[in-house]
Amino acid sequence: MIPTVEWKDGVVRLLDQSQLPGRVEILDCRDYQAVANAIRELRVRGAPAIGVTAAMGIALGANAVQSTDRQEFVTAIGKIGDHLASTRPTAVNLFWAINRMKQVIELQPNLSIVELKACLVHEAEAICQEDIEMCRTMGRYGAExxxxxxxxxxxxxxxxxxxxxxxxxxxxxxxxxxxxxxxxxxxxxxxxxxxxxxxxxxxxxxxxxxxxxxxxxxxxxxxxxxxxxxxxxxxxxxxxxxxxxxxxxxxxxxxxxxxxxxxxxxxxxxxxxxxxxxxxxxxxxxxxxxxxxxxxxxxxxxxxxxxxxxxxxxxxxxxxxxxxxxxxxxxxxxxxxxxxxxxxx
Incomplete structure (x- = not known):
C-alpha cells in the first residue's frame, strides 16, 4: 500500500483518496492551509488518518513561522491548530493530535524556536508510527x-x-x-x-x-x-x-x-x-x-x-x-x- 500520509522532504504527502479507485495520485501539501483543505475535502479521511495529518499540518505550519519571539510562535501555533480543528468536528482524533502537538511546546519551555520546530516534526512522525503499531496490535486482538x-x-x-x-x-x-x-x-x-x-x-x-x-x-x-x-x-x-x-x-x-x-x-x-x-x-x-x-x-x-x-x-x-x-x-x-x-x- 502507498502510505496514506507521510512527512516527506519538508512537505505533508497524502494519497489523494478523492481520486480512488480510478486514479492513484499523490498530493503534496506545502502549507498548513493546504493540509486543512485536504482534510475538509476528504482527500484524506478516517479519524486516525485525520489526526496524523493534522499533527503533520502543525509541524508544517510551525516551520513557516518566521518570528524568533517565543510568545509569538506559541500564538501562531494556536492559530494553526484552530484552523485545522475547524475542518471536521466529529473525529476526536483530530483534536487529540492537535493538543498533543501543543503539549510539545508547553513541556519544553527552555528550547529555542529552531529546536521546537524540530521537536514538532519528530512528534508528528512519532504519532504516525504509533498509529501503525496500534492498528497492528488491535488487529491481533480482533482477529481472535x-x-x-x-x-x-x-x-x-x-x-x-x-x-x-x-x-x-x-x-x-x-x-x-x-x-x-x-x-x-x-x-x-x-x-x-x-x-x-x-x-x-x-x-x-x-x-x-x-x-x-x-x-x-x-x-x-x-x-x-x-x-x-x-x-x-x-x-x-x-x-x-x-x-x-x-x-x-x-x-x-x-x-x-x-x-x-x-x-x-x-x-x-x-x-x-x-x-x-x-x-x-x-x-x-x-x-x-x-x-x-x-x-x-x-x-x-x-x-x-x-x-x-x-x-x-x-x-x-x-x-x-x-x-x-x-x-x-x-x-x-x-x-x-x-x-x-x-x-x-
Whole structure:
C-alpha cells in the first residue's frame, strides 16, 4: 500500500483518496492551509488518518513561522491548530493530535524556536508510527474474534486508507487473513460518498482478500440469508458510556445485526475514545454539502436540484448494540470503557 500520509522532504504527502479507485495520485501539501483543505475535502479521511495529518499540518505550519519571539510562535501555533480543528468536528482524533502537538511546546519551555520546530516534526512522525503499531496490535486482538470460514460485514472504510497504515476494522480482517483463516468480506457501498465501494473494495482487492460489494440496503437480506456472521466497523468518536459515532449507516447495520443475533464489533485506537463526551447525544455530528447527495461521485444530478436535503456524515450507535470495542489495549465491553480509559490516553 502507498502510505496514506507521510512527512516527506519538508512537505505533508497524502494519497489523494478523492481520486480512488480510478486514479492513484499523490498530493503534496506545502502549507498548513493546504493540509486543512485536504482534510475538509476528504482527500484524506478516517479519524486516525485525520489526526496524523493534522499533527503533520502543525509541524508544517510551525516551520513557516518566521518570528524568533517565543510568545509569538506559541500564538501562531494556536492559530494553526484552530484552523485545522475547524475542518471536521466529529473525529476526536483530530483534536487529540492537535493538543498533543501543543503539549510539545508547553513541556519544553527552555528550547529555542529552531529546536521546537524540530521537536514538532519528530512528534508528528512519532504519532504516525504509533498509529501503525496500534492498528497492528488491535488487529491481533480482533482477529481472535473471527472464526475460520466466516464472512465479515464492514461499513465505510476503516482500513489502511483511514489510518497511517494497516487499518482498524480492516486491520482486524487483515490480521485474521494473515493468520491463515479462510474468510470473506461483504463491504457496504456507503452512500453518499461511497467509501466502501471506492476504497474498501479497492483496498481489500489489493491484498487479495475476498470481498463482495453490496449496496447499503442489502445488508439486512444478506444477514437473513445467513451470509454474514460478524460485523466489524471503525469509529470517529467513542463516548465515555460506549456509544459510538461512525459513518452514517453504521447504526442501521448495528440494529440489523442485533435483530439477527450477529455480533457487532467496533475497532478503534484509544485516541478515538473521548472521556470528555459522556454519551452519544453529546457528540457533534458534521453536516456536509447537499451536493454529495444530489449526485454520485460527480455524476449528473440524480434528484431535483431544489429538493430539500439533509446530509449528516455520521450517526451514533448506542452501546447496547455493541458486542465489543477492539483497541490496542484489548477488547472491552462498552460498559468497561469508562473504567479502563478514565486515566486518559
Amino acid at each position: 474474534l473471527i472464526q475460520h470460514g466466516q464472512t465479515i460485514l464492514t461499513h465505510c472504510n476503516a482500513g489502511a486508507l483511514a489510518t497511517a497504515g494497516y487499518g482498524t476494522a480492516l486491520g482486524v480482517i487483515r490480521a485474521a487473513w494473515e493468520s491463515g483463516k479462510n474468510i470473506e468480506v461483504f463491504a457496504d457501498e456507503t452512500r453518499p460518498v461511497l467509501q466502501g465501494a471506492r476504497l474498501t473494495a479497492w483496498e481489500l482487492m489489493q491484498d487479495g482478500i475476498p470481498v463482495t460489494l453490496i449496496t447499503d440496503n442489502m445488508a439486512g437480506t444478506m444477514m437473513r440469508q445467513g451470509k454474514i456472521h460478524v460485523c466489524v466497523v471503525g469509529a470517529d468518536r467513542i463516548a465515555a458510556n460506549g456509544d459510538v459515532a461512525n459513518k452514517i449507516g453504521t447504526y442501521s447495520v448495528a440494529v440489523l445485526a442485533k435483530a439477527h443475533g450477529i455480533p457487532f464489533y467496533v475497532a478503534a485506537p484509544s485516541s478515538t475514545i473521548d472521556m470528555d463526551t459522556p454519551n452519544g447525544d453529546a457528540i457533534p455530528i458534521e453536516e456536509r454539502s447537499r451536493e454529495e447527495v444530489l449526485s454520485v461521485h460527480g455524476s449528473p444530478r440524480i434528484a431535483p436540484e431544489d429538493v430539500k436535503i439533509v446530509n449528516p456524515a455520521f450517526d451514533v450507535t448506542p452501546a447496547e448494540y455493541v458486542a465489543g470495542i477492539i483497541t490496542e489495549r484489548g477488547v472491552f465491553s462498552p460498559d468497561d470503557i469508562a473504567r479502563e480509559f478514565s486515566s486518559g490516553r
